[in-house]
Amino acid sequence: xxxxxxxxxxxxxxxxxxxxxxxxxxxxxxxxxxxxxxxxxxxxxxxxxxxxxxxxxxxxxxxxxxxxxxxxxxxxxxxxxxxxxxxxxxxxxxxxxxxxxxxxxxxxxxxxxxxxxxxxxxxxxx
Numbered sequence: 001x002x003x004x005x006x007x008x009x010x011x012x013x014x015x016x017x018x019x020x021x022x023x024x025x026x027x028x029x030x031x032x033x034x035x036x037x038x039x040x041x042x043x044x045x046x047x048x049x050x051x052x053x054x055x056x057x058x059x060x061x062x063x064x065x066x067x068x069x070x071x072x073x074x075x076x077x078x079x080x081x082x083x084x085x086x087x088x089x090x091x092x093x094x095x096x097x098x099x100x101x102x103x104x105x106x107x108x109x110x111x112x113x114x115x116x117x118x119x120x121x122x123x124x125x126x
Contacts, residue, residue, distance in 0.1 A: 002098050002115040004027040009094060009120030012086055018083040022096030022117060030074035033099050033106035035113060038080045038092035038122075045095065049081060050106035059106060086124045092118040109125070 008020040024033065032096035050059045058070050069099040070120040077097060099106070102115030107113075 001030065002029060002070050004096050004098060004115055004117035006094065006117040006120040009122045011123045011125065013090055014086060014124055014126050016086050017082070017084045018086065020023075020083065020094055020096075020120060020122075022079040022081075023059070024077045024079075024084075024098065028102070029077045029098065031102035032115075033104060033105060034072065035077045035097050035108075035110075036070060036079075036094060036108055037097060038094045039119075040092040045110055048107040049092070050108065051079060052106050053103055057106065059108065066120060071080075086122075088124045088126045091122060091124050093121050095097070095119045 003025045005023045010019055031053050033053050036048040037045045038048050041044040047061050049068055051070045051072050055072045067085045072079040096117045098115040099112035
């Protein structure tokens with residue numbers, strides 16, 4: 001089992017920045033690809049970004065490219081999501097998730113992820 005805990009959310013004005021963290025415990029976290037998803041009220045949980053188990057490959061949803069950066073520090077068992085130039089439409093609960101297969105490829109579908117955190121609220125005011 002892998003336990004994931006997100007932190008770093010909060011209230012920020014449009015144009016501002018936040019850095020989310022996803023701290024892991026349990027099984028060898030560094031073996032798993034990790035992704036961030038977000039869910040706004042009344043909407044589905046959507047893909048935001050993913051990072052390979054090694055950290056060498058990243059992927060972003062189109063609307064996040066150039067604004068968000070995903071990274072990981074396997075020595076600290078932590079994945080980060082740096083969010084810049086935030087917009088009101090970025091308001092959502094942000095979740096990190098880890099695939100359950102070691103050394104597998106990161107995917108965009110939430111169905112591919114076995115372990116989830118509880119989420120952290122990000123609110124961007126206009």
